[in-house]
Amino acid sequence: MSQVRIPPVLRPSAGGQKLLDIPGATVGQVLDALVERYPDLGARLLDDGGDINRFVNVFVNETDVRHLQVRETPVGDRDTLLLLPAMAGG
């Protein structure tokens, strides 16, 4: 089980939860399991092809998964996934 931190904008679609324990050996598996449990999250987190929505940044222990192996990034029990809007401006 990895811990997944849900941002406020997504909490209404995740039963109001801030922190969830979700099974999966990779980022992709965790996201798929999350969407299976809370289907409303699907359109927000994943695109039509099942890839991570370009407006979403996913971090594993504070590292952007695009710097790792994206969906194939391995995750374990001690890992935390953070979901955030892709938003940056200097």
Add this chain to the structure above:
Amino acid sequence: MTIETPSPGAATSSGTSPTATTPRTTVAGLVCRACGRAEQAGLSYVCPACFGPLEVAYDLRAVRDTVNPKALAMRPAGVWRYQELLPVEAPVRGLPVGGTPLIDAARLGPALGVDGLLVKDDTRNPTLSFKDRAVAIATAKALDLRLDALACASTGNLAGATAAAAAAVGLPAYVFVPADLEPAKIEHALAYGATVVPIDGTYDDVNRLCLEVADELGWGTVNVNLRPYYAEGSKTLAYEIAEGLGWRLPDVVVAPIASGAMITRIARAFEELVELGWVAAHDVRFVGGQAAGCAPVARAFAEGTDTIAPVRTPDTIVRSLAIGNPADGAYALELARRSGGSIEAIDDAATADAIRAAARLEGVYTETAGGVTLGAVSAARRRGVIRAGDEVVALLTGNGLKTPDAVRHGLTDRVATARMPGLAPILPARFSAFEGWLSA
């Protein structure tokens, strides 16, 4: 030649226009740029349906019914001059922002290969960068929403702008910056009484933290949960450019790209001016400049891909543009391609050369982002994106005093002589000594 709107500095202590209390009827709400879903104009910044960015939508018919360029000409200069095209009322208090000159760069232009170069000298804002524009609008909205504090994630310029704006309206400010930011920028923010929070990481690490802070604490983080309003401030650059040209559009706009928000908002502002009928439709090419050491958008442009691969560890003297994961990068890329423009990657040596050239030839001292912009002017000319006879507007968005080391980048220490400008040796306070040195 300087094409200049009236000075905003002497307007009022607030920098607001006398008609600031006019009820706002021109804002239609927020709309998702990706899926078009409408949202109320509150403290929202991301579409709840698709996670896309929200932006302000205007009722341009109401704008047209309320104001026109002739009426605008009677108002004080500054961002609130264009209040019907802004998302919030001018606050009672605030810094006088905007109204900066558009300078005919008749000496610098030919040196860059462009005879028709104008520079928008936005180094002259209250905290010496264009960020004052965006923060003025975000701060007004924070007051409108009765928020308790202002915050920002900054590569430097935004830190000073947010700290000063907060001081002017009496709000506390929390400024998050990479710990290795230029000391001058940190001191600048501290001077205004802000709490500066140095973070052990890159700007993108700082930004990630600020997203969490904004969501969890509800502060008005100008470039996160106030971002739809903040981004509108950049549009005032476009309004001033069009007005400075006599209500028409230039052939080319050259701007620095960090998040990519500014250049895309300028393009949107031009579109709105055309829709309003205030300027004639004209194809404007948009050229963006990035530092070669952090150029995810320029790289995607060069490779012909739509995918912007984030840069994990920026390596450049251009700290103000060092965003490895630019939120509006895809939109800036699309704009450059659609308009026939380009995205140029400028190395640090060329950036420093351009800073020195602007100072030496025009008397305008710009920080590193301005050096990148001027480097992009040259690069786009060489590429053929800028053509002979084009009227080109380059945006110099920050003052060189913020990055004092950059102007010396690539230079070796050199003692001036009577014929070679530079730092002279220490001389005794006697005329004969100076005369002797001068004639040596």
